[in-house]
Amino acid sequence: MKPSLKTIAEQAGVSKTTVSFVLNGRGEEKHISTETQRRILETAHRLNYQPNHLARSLSTGRxxxxxxxxxxxxxxxxxxxxxxxxxxxxxxxxxxxxxxxxxxxxxxxxxxxxxxxxxxxxxxxxxxxxxxxxxxxxxxxxxxxxxxxxxxxxxxDVNNQETAFLLTERLINKGHRRIALISLSSFLPNIAARIKGYQEALEKNNLNLDERLIKDIDEKEKNRDVVAAVSELLAMEEPPTGFLFLNNVLAAQGIWTINQLFPHLADSLHFASFDNLDLFDFALPKVTSALQPxxxxxxxxxxxxxxxxxxxxxxxxxxxxxxxxxx
Incomplete structure (x- = not known):
């Protein structure tokens, strides 16, 4: 049998009116404390209370x-x-x-x-x-x-520019002087900020920005494009030994590319990735990552x-x- 508002109110130690306000999404409006709202919602869930959504919508306009x-x-x-x-x-x-x-x-x-x-x-x-x-x-x-x-x-938002700066600097501190950037469309504000962070880290550490080390990936063809970009970079006369990937999907495809096509380089390269994957804990090349909250x-x-x-x-x-x- 469906529990009544009275039953919920009694078990939560509040009035029926308070229960009604909270279950109708008006707790904030009525200045009901977060703790009281939580207690009411937990009680309703425990009693398997199922609201009448149609009646609720008609009465509140939501x-x-x-x-x-x-x-x-x-x-x-x-x-x-x-x-x-x-x-x-x-x-x-x-x-x-x-x-x-x-x-x-x-x-x-x-x-x-x-x-x-x-x-x-x-x-x-x-x-x-x-x-x-x-x-x-x-x-x-x-x-x-x-x-x-x-x-x-x-x-x-998150601190995109600062994070990309820190990731690039970690690669530099590990001894890498040729660092590639695997990027996405730079018109997106978060991607533009990450690119700027990469550039600032190179400048601060007196490393020249080599435009040939920056590869833009087509979102629709990212798997194919990452393979092509990494292969082209590693074929350079002075190939990069560090790679900054601007999201975890690109980094995962980069790991696949190295292990499938260049396994002999897996121990000598180091990746950095914006955002994290569990895969990075045991992957080669090793991946320094930025975990978003x-x-x-x-x-x-x-x-x-x-x-x-x-x-x-x-x-x-x-x-x-x-x-x-x-x-």
Missing amino acids: SYTIGFVVPDISNPFFGKIARLVEAYAEELGYSVMVASTGERADKERMILEAFKNRQIDGVVLAPSSGESIKYTSDMPLVCFDRVFSKETGNTV SERIAQESVKMLMHQIEHRHAMNGVCFSTTIIDR
């Missing part, structure tokens, strides 16, 4: 659904963030609709328009372009990973979105530091 839109949900970084966003949103009584854009601005716009037509309450977005954000002007939005503008607030990114994204849904105004953006894992 769908209690948010969107999560990223370029590629199969990317381990985005997949982990998706699972965490779903968990945090579920604690607040929201479900999550997930979509991938394939780095296509036109598809991103279609997805955002479809979400608006379904009257979802807001979106957590890793945008493929700054243009797409215009289509969400009347819908709560939080941008993470790719921050095209910090002026509007509601952004969750996935839990904090997901939690802050949900927190910002819920604040905007409740209060209809933005919070200040945040920028988290990464953790360098030296191998």
Whole structure:
């Protein structure tokens, strides 16, 4: 039998009205403490309380659904963030609709328009372009990973430039003087910042920037392009011995390339990667990586979105530091 609000209230030690506010997503609006909200939600979950979503939506004017839109949900970084966003949103009584854009601005716009037509309450977005954000002007939005503008607030970012600088310098400190950069489209703000960090590290350590060591990878053909780029670099008269990959998917393909085509070089090369994979713990070449704080990114994204849904105004953006894992 479905538990009543009275039963939940009694077991949580609060009033029925407080339970109603929390289960209808109005806890913040009514200034109910985070601890009290947590206790009510845990009690409701333990008692297997199933809300009447239709009645709830009619009474509050909300769908209690948010969107999560990223370029590629199969990317381990985005997949982990998706699972965490779903968990945090579920604690607040929201479900999550997930979509991938394939780095296509036109598809991103279609997805955002479809979400608006379904009257979802807001979106957590890793945008493929700054243009797409215009289509969400009347819908709560939080941008993470790719921050095209910090002026509007509601952004969750990491210290991309500093991290790329530190990764490049780790390779330099290990004795590498020829360091290749395996990059993606530099029009993305996070990628542009990482490229700048790489360049600054070379300059600080009095190493010349050799444009031939920088390879741009096509997102749609990344597996093929990484193989071609690494092979071309290693065929140079003075080949690089260090490689900085600007995301973990590129680094994983680089590891495959070395082990399949150049296994005799696996011990002499050293990789650095933005973001981490468990694979890096036992892979050759060794990989120094930057771990992004996935839990904090997901939690802050949900927190910002819920604040905007409740209060209809933005919070200040945040920028988290990464953790360098030296191998």
